[in-house]
Amino acid sequence: MALDAYQKREFKQVGTRPNRPDGVDKVTGRAMYGADATAPGMLHAKVLRSPHAHARIVAIDTSAAEALPGVKAIVTAADFGVPEDAFLLDVQDHCMAREKALYDGHAVAAVAATSLAAAKAALNLIKVDYEVLPHVTDVDEAMKPGAPVVQAGRAFENVPAGMSENVTHHCEFGHGDLDAGFAKADHIIERSFRTAATHQGYIEPNACLASVTSDGRADLWVCTQGQFFYRTLCAAILGMEASQLRVTASEIGGGFGGKTMVYMEPVALALSKKAGRPVKLVLTRDEVFRATGPTVSSSMDVKIGMTKDGRITAAQARLRYSGGAFHCGTVDFGAQAAFAAYDLEAVQTLGWNAMTNRPKESAYRAPGAPLSIYAVESVVDELCQHFGLDPLAVRLKNAADKGTKSSYGPTFDQIGLKATLEAAKAHPHYAAPLGPNQGRGLSCGFWFNFGGNTCVSLSVNTDGTVGVTEGNPDIGGSRASISLMAAEELGIPYDKIRTIVADTSSLGYNDVTDGSRVTFAVGLATIKAARDAVQKMCSRAAKIWGIDEDAVEWVDGAAVPAGPNAGKFPPMTLAEIAAVSAETGGPICGHHEVNADGAGVSFGVHLCDIEVDPETGATKVLRYTVFQDAGKAVHPSYVEGQMQGGAVQGIGWALNEEYIYGADGKLQNPGFLDYRIPVASDLPMIDTVILEIPNPGHPYGVRGVGETGIVPPLAAISNAVSRAVGVRMTELPMSPPKLLKAIEAKG
Amino acid sequence: MVKVLLWGTLRSAADGQAEVEVAARTFKELLDELAARYPGLEPQIKRGVSLALDGKIYREAWFTEIGPDSEVVLMPYMTGG
Numbered sequence: 047m048a049l050d051a052y053q054k055r056e057f058k059q060v061g062t063r064p065n066r067p068d069g070v071d072k073v074t075g076r077a078m079y080g081a082d083a084t085a086p087g088m089l090h091a092k093v094l095r096s097p098h099a100h101a102r103i104v105a106i107d108t109s110a111a112e113a114l115p116g117v118k119a120i121v122t123a124a125d126f127g128v129p130e131d132a133f134l135l136d137v138q139d140h141c142m143a144r145e146k147a148l149y150d151g152h153a154v155a156a157v158a159a160t161s162l163a164a165a166k167a168a169l170n171l172i173k174v175d176y177e178v179l180p181h182v183t184d185v186d187e188a189m190k191p192g193a194p195v196v197q198a199g200r201a202f203e204n205v206p207a208g209m210s211e212n213v214t215h216h217c218e219f220g221h222g223d224l225d226a227g228f229a230k231a232d233h234i235i236e237r238s239f240r241t242a243a244t245h246q247g248y249i250e251p252n253a254c255l256a257s258v259t260s261d262g263r264a265d266l267w268v269c270t271q272g273q274f275f276y277r278t279l280c281a282a283i284l285g286m287e288a289s290q291l292r293v294t295a296s297e298i299g300g301g302f303g304g305k306t307m308v309y310m311e312p313v314a315l316a317l318s319k320k321a322g323r324p325v326k327l328v329l330t331r332d333e334v335f336r337a338t339g340p341t342v343s344s345s346m347d348v349k350i351g352m353t354k355d356g357r358i359t360a361a362q363a364r365l366r367y368s369g370g371a372f373h374c375g376t377v378d379f380g381a382q383a384a385f386a387a388y389d390l391e392a393v394q395t396l397g398w399n400a401m402t403n404r405p406k407e408s409a410y411r412a413p414g415a416p417l418s419i420y421a422v423e424s425v426v427d428e429l430c431q432h433f434g435l436d437p438l439a440v441r442l443k444n445a446a447d448k449g450t451k452s453s454y455g456p457t458f459d460q461i462g463l464k465a466t467l468e469a470a471k472a473h474p475h476y477a478a479p480l481g482p483n484q485g486r487g488l489s490c491g492f493w494f495n496f497g498g499n500t501c502v503s504l505s506v507n508t509d510g511t512v513g514v515t516e517g518n519p520d521i522g523g524s525r526a527s528i529s530l531m532a533a534e535e536l537g538i539p540y541d542k543i544r545t546i547v548a549d550t551s552s553l554g555y556n557d558v559t560d561g562s563r564v565t566f567a568v569g570l571a572t573i574k575a576a577r578d579a580v581q582k583m584c585s586r587a588a589k590i591w592g593i594d595e596d597a598v599e600w601v602d603g604a605a606v607p608a609g610p611n612a613g614k615f616p617p618m619t620l621a622e623i624a625a626v627s628a629e630t631g632g633p634i635c636g637h638h639e640v641n642a643d644g645a646g647v648s649f650g651v652h653l654c655d656i657e658v659d660p661e662t663g664a665t666k667v668l669r670y671t672v673f674q675d676a677g678k679a680v681h682p683s684y685v686e687g688q689m690q691g692g693a694v695q696g697i698g699w700a701l702n703e704e705y706i707y708g709a710d711g712k713l714q715n716p717g718f719l720d721y722r723i724p725v726a727s728d729l730p731m732i733d734t735v736i737l738e739i740p741n742p743g744h745p746y747g748v749r750g751v752g753e754t755g756i757v758p759p760l761a762a763i764s765n766a767v768s769r770a771v772g773v774r775m776t777e778l779p780m781s782p783p784k785l786l787k788a789i790e791a792k793g
Numbered sequence: 794m795v796k797v798l799l800w801g802t803l804r805s806a807a808d809g810q811a812e813v814e815v816a817a818r819t820f821k822e823l824l825d826e827l828a829a830r831y832p833g834l835e836p837q838i839k840r841g842v843s844l845a846l847d848g849k850i851y852r853e854a855w856f857t858e859i860g861p862d863s864e865v866v867l868m869p870y871m872t873g874g
Contacts, residue, residue, distance in 0.1 A: 203836050204802045217869070218801025221811075246874075303874020378869040394801075409874030455798050455866035456845035496843075496852055496871045561873025643851045743849060753873060 052740045052747045059533045060746060063683045064540045067525050068297070077297040080253030080269025085324035088255065089118055089158040091317050092165040093310060093327070094172050095337060096147030096154055099181035099403040099711025100194065103143060103174060106155060111171040116164030119321035120172070121313060122155045126283060136372040138283050140406040141312050147176065148196060148371035149403045150712040151336025153310070158317040158325045181403040181711040185368035186345045188212040188400040196371050196401035205398075212401040214373045217381050219454045220362075220394035227360025227392030231351025235428050239421040241760070241778040242704030243343040243368075246410045247695070247723045250299025251334045256314035257324035262286070264315060266293045271305040271519055272558030277550045283312040284319070291315075294549040295519040302521075302695065303409030306558045309338045335716035339408020340705055342367040342376050342399075346421040348384075352429045356440040360392040361385050361453075365418055367399050369407030374399045376407060379494075380414030382454035383757075384422050387441070387463055387490035387649065389450040403711055409560060411692060412493040412753035416699065416760050420778065423489040423761030428774055437488055437765075438476065441651075442467050445490075462675025462739035463490065463649040469735050470651045475671045484657045484668065487766030491650040491757030495750040496561040497642025501554035502571040504532060504579055506634040510621025512536060514545040514575075516568050517556030522752050523684030524564045530680050531569045531746065535576035537603030538620055554639055562750025565680055566741075567642035573745050579636030586630045587618045644743020645750055650674035652693060652758035656766040663786030665701055665767055671733040677741040677749030685751050690732040692755020698724045699756075700763035704779050795859050797823065798866040806833025820844050821855035823865070841870030 071077040108120045123144040129135045138144075143152045155172050159165040180194035187193055188210065195211045204216045228234055254268035264286065270276050273293040281291045298305065314327040329338070347364040363384045367377040377397035384395045395418070407413075430437040445467055450458045470476060470488065480486055503515040514532050518524060525545040533540045557563065580600045587605035588595035597612035598605050604617035627634050655669040672689040679685040702722040706714040715721045740747025760778060768774045773788045794814045799807055807813050808831075815830065817823035824842070828835045844851045845866040851857050852871055859865060 202840075203806075203833070216802055220801060306874065375869065379871075382868070396801075409872065411874045413872070413874050455800060455868060456848045456850070457864055459848040493873070494850060494871055496850060496873065498852065561871065563873070641853055643854055643857075644849050 052742045052744060057534060059540055060530050060678065060680050061682065063681060064526065066523065067529065068520065079250050079299055080296045081328045083255035083267040083296065083326070085255060085257055088324040088326050089160060089321055090162040090165050091156055091158045091314055091325050091327040092162070092169055093153045093313065093333065094155040094169045096143065096150065096152040098147055098176055098178050099150045099183065100179040101147045101176040102179060103145060103147060103154060104177050105175040107173040108155065111157060111168040114164060114168045114171060116160040117157060117168045118160065118323060119158040119317045120155060121316045121320060125316050125320065127285060129282065134282055136406065137279055137308060138312065140372060141309060149405050151333065151405065153313065153337060156313045156317055158321050183402050183404055183707040183711055185343055185366050185400050185402060188368060188402045189366060189398065196403055200373055200401065210400065213398055214401060215375055215377065215399040217378050217397040218394070219381050221451065222390065222392030224360050224362060224392045224394055228351045230353065230359040232354040233429065233432055234349060234351040235425050235432065236347065236349040237425055237774070237776055239346045239348065239424065239776045241344045241417045241420065243340040243404065244699050244703040244705065245335055245340045245721065246300070246302035246304035248300030248302060248304055251329045251331060252305065252309055252338060253328040254311050254314050255324060255326045256311065256318040258315055258319040260322060262290055264291045266291065266311060266315060267296060268293060268311055269296045269298050269305060271298070271301040271521060271560060273519070273550050274517060274555050275306070275558045276308055276311060279308045280312050280315055284315050292549055292551040295547055298519050298521050302411050303413060303560060304339055306560050307339055307408045331718065332716045335721065336713050337405055339406055341410045342369045342374065342407050342414065344417045346418065348421045348425045350425045350429060352433070354433050356433065356435045356443050358388060358390060358444045361388065361390055363395045363418060363422060365395065365397040367397065367414065368402045368404065369399055370404040371401055372406045374407045376414040380418035383415035383492050384418035385453035386492040387446055388444045388453065389446045390453060393453045395453065411695065411756040415493055416696060416757045419489065419491060419757050420760035420764065424764055424776070427487070427765040438467060438471050441490055460739060460742055461647060461649060462737050465737050465739055466649055466651045466673045466675055469673045469737055470653055473671060473735065475653050475669060480655060483660055483770055484655060485766040485770030486655050487762045487764065487769065488651060488653045489758035489761035489765065491652065491754050493562065493648050493753040493757060495566065495645035495648050496563055497567040497645045498557035498561065498563050499555050499641050500567040500571045501556055501639045502568060502575045502637070503553060504572065504575040504636040506579055506620065506624045506627070508624050508627060510542065510624050512538065512543045514543060514572060515548045515553055516545060517548050517553045518559040518564045518568055519547055521559050522688055523681055524568060526684060527565045527680040528568055528572050531572050532576050535573050536580065536620060537600065562648065562752040563645065566645050566744055566748050566750050569680065569746070569748055570642050570744055571638040571640055574638035575636035578638060579634055582634050582636070583620060583623045586623050586627065586634070589630060590618070591615045646677060646741035646743050648675060648749050648751065648754040650754045650758055652762040654762045654766050656763060656770060658767060658770045658785065660789055663782035663789060665780065665785065667697060667729055669730055671735065672755060673735045673737065674751060674754060675737045675739050675749060676751045677744065678738055678747040679736045680748060682736060685736055686734040688751045689734045689755045693732045693759050694724050694729060696756045696759025697729070697763060700760045700778055700780060702779050702781055795823065795861060795863065795865055797827065800867060803834055803837060803867065807831045817859060819855060819859060820851060820857040823859060843868040843871050
């Protein structure tokens with residue numbers, strides 16, 4: 047059996063709940079976040095942003111700003127090249143508008159000065175001559191013939207002829223005979239849905255400190271989910287060699303996918319290069335909303351046929367996503383995920399991406415999936431209502447299982463959907479009574495998960511402690527999980543291990559912390575690095591004992607002779623072997639590098655009870671339970687935290703969060719006062735039920751858990767609200783005015 | 794020969810076929826063969842594809858071996874948040 051395949055075992059440390067290693071620093075204010083980095087001679091930067099949704103930049107005059115005392119450098123698009131690679135060009139254009147400002151808040155120039163006040167004053171002296179152009183911020187409007195063209199000539203070859211120039215991408219998935227399937231149905235429901243763009247809502251605004259020296263070497267300290275990817279992008283945009291740019295990730299105050307992409311870091315580096323001094327750039331909350339990466343907005347049609355006993359006979363979804371003013375492939379994931387929870391004979395999903403005058407979309411937990419699954423799960427719920435069927439029983443009847451040909455192509459291996467549904471069915475929550483104006487909703491959720499490029503180094507210190515060096519910022523408890531897996535493998539206590547996140551010059555390339563990949567992939571690499579170190583320690587013990595190294599095995603943190611024929615020697619612990627490492631051959635380290643695959647898909651089921659105030663349209667979440675397959679919960683408290691966090695973010699998406707654009711194309715609510723995320727007082731305790739159906743592709747059975755949790759809440763809440771008010775809701779968020787309007791329209 | 798399932802949008806570039814047969818022993822050979830035989834697939838392959846092999850998703854892994862009876866599904870390149 048391959049070493050990365052699942053092997054059943056009794057865990058001694060994995061599955062426990064030790065204190066988090068970053069806890070003390072975070073609650074005492076010692077943790078170093080992006081904005082905490084400083085350097086001698088540091089300048090402060092500010093960015094000038096477009097006040098227009100769409101405008102040609104005719105000219106930029108920076109002369110007056112440059113003459114202002116304290117101003118050391120100003121950059122515009124003219125200070126950057128024009129990358130040949132289309133993806134990189136989009137990334138760069140999003141950081142600094144080149145020929146056109148493509149959305150309200152798009153950067154057009156940046157200043158570095160000796161004080162923040164001087165930088166702000168300089169912004170007012172930069173004269174930009176704009177030719178204002180017609181704009182479009184709605185995805186359906188953008189797809190109409192004659193819509194203002196956001197960028198010309200960006201359509202992929204897969205876009206059918208005759209569509210609006212804003213349509214950049216088209217996809218189709220599915221199998222089976224739709225017409226025959228719908229013909230078998232006793233009832234068909236077809237509905238259209240819309241969802242607003244939302245922001246990840248991370249608490250820490252994007253921040254960095256860039257320092258480029260006159261000999262061409264550079265450092266970037268930054269709040270990021272992926273220091274290596276930031277290095278790749280920044281080096282390419284700045285025309286630097288990767289080895290000359292060291293990127294160090296700070297502690298991170300939330301990311302959720304939003305910090306997988308550069309927004310102003312290349313600008314800070316360009317300013318530093320021009321000024322010859324370190325430059326700090328910290329975005330305001332207004333800038334975070336206007337110019338980083340929100341989710342896609344969407345417009346969707348879903349059609350599902352069902353027999354009267356609850357069997358789905360055919361299903362189709364048409365998804366129109368907009369990822370802002372640039373190309374975006376997120377609709378691929380929405381289309382593939384839409385019907386993943388179901389075992390269907392006939393299914394089709396069609397997707398289109400259309401450009402709008404909005405900021406470039408960035409990932410947000412399971413990008414694209416919450417929207418399409420919201421629409422699908424809403425129609426399934428309405429069909430259950432139509433036939434008077436139990437919604438859980440219907441989902442169980444149609445649930446994908448091992449051997450199911452998925453709606454996006456592959457045949458599923460071992461998956462946890464049915465077990466998750468059964469757990470929900472058996473939970474007291476499902477049978478609890480409801481009161482007036484209350485409703486109960488449920489939804490399945492799905493995410494693919496993946497592994498990716500990973501590099502781990504593990505060093506055995508001479509005092510018997512161990513250092514683990516990984517390359518992924520810890521956004522969800524990975525340092526604790528990695529230490530636990532190393533402790534499990536080495537057989538030493540958790541508190542003898544310290545895991546740190548390395549900069550880009552200290553370790554091989556690691557993919558971004560995304561795709562729910564870190565506990566899976568970095569965990570896998572850590573286990574193998576630990577096994578590498580164990581092998582070396584067994585070899586040292588063999589030398590000391592004068593026996594063949596094959597005659598030594600590792601048991602409970604110590605080398606022991608492997609059976610009576612190997613000889614009789616007392617066990618040598620890790621600490622004992624480490625203490626004499628200099629005498630036995632030098633330092634003992636373990637390494638592993640891998641592009642990990644086999645992450646294993648993830649399913650979840652959410653159950654919620656809500657109450658709607660019929661006089662105001664306000665919705666209160668009364669009870670919420672998350673059921674999710676974690677494969678193996680390495681640190682159950684963090685797993686619960688991921689499940690709870692995903693649920694809360696999804697609740698916000700369902701009830702209040704939205705990018706609101708005015709007729710002028712300007713974002714109306716770029717602040718937490720008007721962009722309402724749920725706070726603790728809005729919510730009940732989010733209960734969690736962790737299921738552990740081992741992932742065959744990981745030695746401990748681990749599956750990623752970071753993303754699936756945000757997928758079901760949109761539909762679970764909407765289904766609960768729809769049942770409470772007696773009206774099928776089809777637009778998110780279901781903010782009080784919209785809900786009140788629906789209630790009043792019902793009469 | 795390996796049977797490869799294409800997602801819907803790719804089919805027009807493969808003479809309308811949902812499933813094509815190619816001679817390939819690895820992921821890399823499969824991609825090279827597909828691009829050579831169906832030039833219309835090349836832009837998507839260059840942008841990135843994932844490969845589901847018997848239900849397990851690979852994002853790169855050129856040298857992943859493909860058995861003659863393996864279920865092979867081409868998928869868009871996976872990313873996440």
